[in-house]
Amino acid sequence: MGNNNHRLSGIKKWGFKKSPWVFHLSTGSCNNCDIEILDALTPRFDLERFGILLVGTPRHADILLVTGVVTVQALPRLLHVYEQAAKPCMGVAIGACACSCGIFDGGYHVVGPVDKIIPVDVYIPGCPPKPEAIISGVVKALAKL
Amino acid sequence: MFTHGAMDFFYLIIFPGFAFTVVAGLLSTWVDRKVSARIQWRVGPPWYQPFADVIKLMGKESIIPEGANRVSFLIAPFIGFTAVILVSTIVWMANIFPGASFVGDLIVVIYLLYLPAIALIVAGSASRNPFGALGASREMNLMLAYEAALLFAVFTVVVKNGGIISLGGILGYQAAHGAMLSQGASCIIAFVVTLLCMPAKLGIVPFDIAEAETELIAGPYTEYSGVTLAIFKLTKAMLLFTLPIFMLTLFAKTVWTPWTILWYALILVFIILVKNVNPRFRIDQALRLFWLPVLGLSLLGIILAAVGL
Numbered sequence: 030m031g032n033n034n035h036r037l038s039g040i041k042k043w044g045f046k047k048s049p050w051v052f053h054l055s056t057g058s059c060n061n062c063d064i065e066i067l068d069a070l071t072p073r074f075d076l077e078r079f080g081i082l083l084v085g086t087p088r089h090a091d092i093l094l095v096t097g098v099v100t101v102q103a104l105p106r107l108l109h110v111y112e113q114a115a116k117p118c119m120g121v122a123i124g125a126c127a128c129s130c131g132i133f134d135g136g137y138h139v140v141g142p143v144d145k146i147i148p149v150d151v152y153i154p155g156c157p158p159k160p161e162a163i164i165s166g167v168v169k170a171l172a173k174l
Numbered sequence: 175m176f177t178h179g180a181m182d183f184f185y186l187i188i189f190p191g192f193a194f195t196v197v198a199g200l201l202s203t204w205v206d207r208k209v210s211a212r213i214q215w216r217v218g219p220p221w222y223q224p225f226a227d228v229i230k231l232m233g234k235e236s237i238i239p240e241g242a243n244r245v246s247f248l249i250a251p252f253i254g255f256t257a258v259i260l261v262s263t264i265v266w267m268a269n270i271f272p273g274a275s276f277v278g279d280l281i282v283v284i285y286l287l288y289l290p291a292i293a294l295i296v297a298g299s300a301s302r303n304p305f306g307a308l309g310a311s312r313e314m315n316l317m318l319a320y321e322a323a324l325l326f327a328v329f330t331v332v333v334k335n336g337g338i339i340s341l342g343g344i345l346g347y348q349a350a351h352g353a354m355l356s357q358g359a360s361c362i363i364a365f366v367v368t369l370l371c372m373p374a375k376l377g378i379v380p381f382d383i384a385e386a387e388t389e390l391i392a393g394p395y396t397e398y399s400g401v402t403l404a405i406f407k408l409t410k411a412m413l414l415f416t417l418p419i420f421m422l423t424l425f426a427k428t429v430w431t432p433w434t435i436l437w438y439a440l441i442l443v444f445i446i447l448v449k450n451v452n453p454r455f456r457i458d459q460a461l462r463l464f465w466l467p468v469l470g471l472s473l474l475g476i477i478l479a480a481v482g483l
Contacts, residue, residue: 037233040229040233041229041230041233043226043229044226044227044228044229044230044231044232044233045230045233047222047223047226047230048223048226048227048229048230072214072215072216075211075216075217075218077207077211077216077218077219077223078216078217078218078219078220079219080219080223080226080227084392085387085391085392085396086391086392086396086397088237088396088397088398088399088403089392089395089398089399089403091230091234113237115234115235115236115237115399115400116234116235117234117235
């Protein structure tokens with residue numbers, strides 16, 4: 030799938046840039062990237078400064094943080110969550126697995142990478158990426174608006 | 175209570191009503207988030223953060239889930255929203271023009287203050303989501319828990335002032351005899367009870383049992399997105415401003431004075447501190463807390479008021 034085309038303007042764009050709520054979704058990762066995402070949300074980095082909040086449901090999400098190769102089992106769930114998200118909603122692939130399947134490329138259980146299934150705006154490589162890299166990736170995603 | 179058409183519009187939409195309450199409410203939620211952040215040794219969001227959240231939600235898609243009851247699902251946010259605007263207008267108008275108050279508006283305000291909780295119950299039940307349904311059932315239980323104590327606390331004031339049930343009358347009584355809080359032990363007890371019930375009525379930790387994002391995702395809000403979610407956020411923010419103002423009207427003379435800012439800030443910081451140092455109660459714990467100690471306390475208050483203390 031190609032990239033999203035988010036064309037927002039004026040006050041809508043400002044609101045979206047200042048208040049991106051993220052939803053965290055693991056599609057068969059080894060949990061390492063997920064822990065780094067949680068680290069990025071701790072008081073040490075204080076993402077609420079930029080209005081970034083972790084939300085529990087894709088209905089409230091503006092950015093989907095997807096980790097992991099998409100496994101056969103995770104595929105319908107990933108599609109479901111993407112369809113549930115209220116648009117405009119951006120996709121961010123976090124970690125080597127989500128970007129390119131990493132060392133699991135070609136495995137019998139692998140459907141991914143993520144951009145084959147849902148539109149991805151920003152790729153954050155690393156195994157796992159540091160919290161700083163995740164924050165920088167989210168900022169780049171917002172700069173695309 | 176209103177006289178002229180154009181001024182009615184102004185009162186309802188601009189000054190004590192919609193616009194004023196929205197701005198004050200959103201700034202209060204910012205204070206909440208900022209103070210919480212400072213308590214957790216963080217910097218916290220900038221002052222315009224709640225405004226950005228609402229503007230963003232207004233620009234997003236509003237999804238109606240498949241199988242949900244469309245009408246109830248869409249009407250639910252607006253029930254609570256309208257109720258809070260009306261409460262804010264009635265309470266402020268009674269403060270600014272004591273003559274504009276009508277007999278029994280205290281009772282009207284109490285009934286209108288039920289509506290945000292009822293809106294949540296409708297929303298949770300209409301959204302065809304197990305988390306929403308669970309949240310609705312919890313909200314119902316919570317309502318049953320705190321409402322009795324809160325009602326007795328409010329009626330302590332009525333008993334104490336000899337049966338005046340209009341806000342203007344209560345304000346007039348306070349203007350003549352001093353603030354209710356200075357009228358003896360019964361009113362102080364009643365005020366403490368309202369302070370204990372306030373986080374429950376506002377759905378703030380330790381009583382965010384219905385929303386419980388760690389267990390129920392977002393409870394009744396789970397299926398809401400875009401504009402409908404924005405209306406819910408606004409309702410919550412406005413209630414955070416309106417409810418303390420209503421309580422100050424009952425207990426602390428009048429809110430039409432600069433001292434109100436200090437009083438309101440004290441109540442807000444109290445709520446925020448309670449929020450930050452307490453974990454969430456289970457629903458049965460909350461029920462036990464409100465039905466035994468808190469209701470006992472408010473009954474004690476009303477008995478003391480009846481014997482004249």
